[in-house]
Amino acid sequence: MHQVGSPDRRPVSTTSAAYQRCIAPGCGATYDIAQIKVACDQCGGLLDVAYDWDRLAPPTALQELEQAWQFRRDPVCFSGVWRFHQLLPFAPRERLVTVGEGQTILQRADRLATLVGVKPGNLFLQYEGLNPSGSFKDNGMAAAFTHAALVGASSAACASTGNTSASLAMYAAVTQIMKAIIFVGSGKIAYGKLSQALEYGALTMQINGDFDDAMARVREVCEQMGIYLVNSVNPFRLEGQKTIMYRVLEWLNWQVPDWIVVPGGNLGNSSAFGKAFSELHALGLVDRIPRLAVINAAGANTLYELYERRGLRWNGGNVDQSIVRRYYEELDARSRKASTIASAIEIIRPVNLTKCLRALEVCQGVVREVTDQDILDAKARVGTSGIGCEPASAASVAGLHLLRRENVIGADDRVVCILTGHQLKDPTATVAYHTTDQDLFNRVLRNQGVMRASHANRAVSVANDRDEIIRAIRLYVHMNKH
Ligand SMILES: *Cc1c(COP(=O)(O)O)cnc(C)c1O
Ligand SMILES: [Zn+2]
Numbered sequence: 001m002h003q004v005g006s007p008d009r010r011p012v013s014t015t016s017a018a019y020q021r022c023i024a025p026g027c028g029a030t031y032d033i034a035q036i037k038v039a040c041d042q043c044g045g046l047l048d049v050a051y052d053w054d055r056l057a058p059p060t061a062l063q064e065l066e067q068a069w070q071f072r073r074d075p076v077c078f079s080g081v082w083r084f085h086q087l088l089p090f091a092p093r094e095r096l097v098t099v100g101e102g103q104t105i106l107q108r109a110d111r112l113a114t115l116v117g118v119k120p121g122n123l124f125l126q127y128e129g130l131n132p133s134g135s136f137k138d139n140g141m142a143a144a145f146t147h148a149a150l151v152g153a154s155s156a157a158c159a160s161t162g163n164t165s166a167s168l169a170m171y172a173a174v175t176q177i178m179k180a181i182i183f184v185g186s187g188k189i190a191y192g193k194l195s196q197a198l199e200y201g202a203l204t205m206q207i208n209g210d211f212d213d214a215m216a217r218v219r220e221v222c223e224q225m226g227i228y229l230v231n232s233v234n235p236f237r238l239e240g241q242k243t244i245m246y247r248v249l250e251w252l253n254w255q256v257p258d259w260i261v262v263p264g265g266n267l268g269n270s271s272a273f274g275k276a277f278s279e280l281h282a283l284g285l286v287d288r289i290p291r292l293a294v295i296n297a298a299g300a301n302t303l304y305e306l307y308e309r310r311g312l313r314w315n316g317g318n319v320d321q322s323i324v325r326r327y328y329e330e331l332d333a334r335s336r337k338a339s340t341i342a343s344a345i346e347i348i349r350p351v352n353l354t355k356c357l358r359a360l361e362v363c364q365g366v367v368r369e370v371t372d373q374d375i376l377d378a379k380a381r382v383g384t385s386g387i388g389c390e391p392a393s394a395a396s397v398a399g400l401h402l403l404r405r406e407n408v409i410g411a412d413d414r415v416v417c418i419l420t421g422h423q424l425k426d427p428t429a430t431v432a433y434h435t436t437d438q439d440l441f442n443r444v445l446r447n448q449g450v451m452r453a454s455h456a457n458r459a460v461s462v463a464n465d466r467d468e469i470i471r472a473i474r475l476y477v478h479m480n481k482h
Pocket of ligand 2: 043
């Protein structure tokens with residue numbers, strides 16, 4: 001792993017061609033790049049990182065970005081985030097932080113395509129589980145951590161369902177630039193993720209509550225103590241996550257696919273993807289924008305409820321916040337909490353909601369919800385194509401399957417599903433699905449409403465006896481003859 005530059009704590013110059021801007025068009029307040037903000041002072045809205053492209057040097061064609069491949073020994077060129085620095089130029093090159101994130105692949109998945117009703121050759125899986133900490137969060141963390149270092153932060157914090165904390169803890173440990181402080185809800189965090197935060201030495205606090213509670217607390221505490229917040233309300237996180245789309249395009253030889261399908265939790269990815277494409281389009285680097293499908297878990301379906309059932313829209317920036325408020329009041333009145341086996345998207349107050357609405361408008365998006373049963377069945381099918389993912393990631397494939405049945409996505413459409421995290425993040429969910437141990441199945445899955453494991457690959461118990469073992473193998477070979 002590499003780290004670029006020294007832990008330089010000089011403040012950044014304030015004459016940068018990059019700045020922060022409130023996303024509400026009626027407000028549009030701007031802030032210096034060196035300010036630490038997660039909301040607009042004027043209206044409380046979300047912020048974007050914005051650029052005076054006229055004063056910068058964006059590529060004139062996307063193919064130019066491939067030149068970085070020639071200099072792979074330079075950590076900035078090797079990084080799957082920073083080799084696109086021209087498209088997220090908020091920090092000087094010599095101040096960029098990288099641990100080698102973004103070495104991910106777009107895998108053609110013909111077998112899976114057939115299973116979900118897409119023409120073989122047209123379905124691709126963008127496997128973000130290959131990142132150094134095992135999830136797409138590293139793309140965003142490289143950028144947020146760079147900004148934190150730029151403004152001289154000495155500690156950074158996040159609330160996390162697990163992957164943000166694993167990523168933050170890793171960047172802090174590898175670079176030694178600052179301390180990592182982590183807020184997790186009690187109970188649901190997957191062991192793969194918790195084990196990372198602990199081993200990388202982060203201060204790990206389990207708050208008595210769920211993710212939404214931990215999120216509210218971390219905002220308070222960061223504000224009061226001047227700690228740098230790296231959740232995806234941080235606009236710099238989303239700059240890094242734009243590069244997931246650049247890598248998808250690069251792998252497709254800069255051809256724009258028809259659909260991007262992504263799980264929705266705090267809605268950082270979907271927001272970042274929308275920003276990536278609207279910028280590429282405004283710069284004249286792509287001639288069309290793909291459609292976006294954001295997939296919620298049914299047990300954490302705020303975006304689905306608001307967008308598809310209650311008609312909430314970006315509406316040129318005039319989002320009808322009364323619809324949102326009323327919905328959250330209803331949730332409170334019913335004491336409803338998020339609940340899904342896909343712990344990474346177990347969030348019912350998504351912080352990037354309004355930004356995601358903008359992305360849905362830019363990309364003519366749709367939103368769907370899928371059950372935990374759908375998610376785990378899709379996950380098992382993804383697994384048979386040789387790329388493992390964690391439950392939340394499989395929501396994208398379950399969502400694609402649903403959208404194909406509805407014929408919203410056509411059989412001939414070219415589709416990219418984002419696999420957000422690695423299979424080993426949550427081994428409990430996987431083993432419980434495939435197990436023959438009914439108690440384990442009940443405790444982990446049936447409790448979440450998963451009734452069957454239709455695509456389970458069950459382990460076979462065989463006596464410690466040569467002949468019985470040979471018989472079992474012969475039976476397997478016979479049953480799997482094509
Ligand atoms: C964080 C996370 C998500 C949710 O992404 P958002 O950008 O918050 O919508 C989905 N899957 C995995 C594996 C994650 O870690
Ligand atoms: Zn504002």
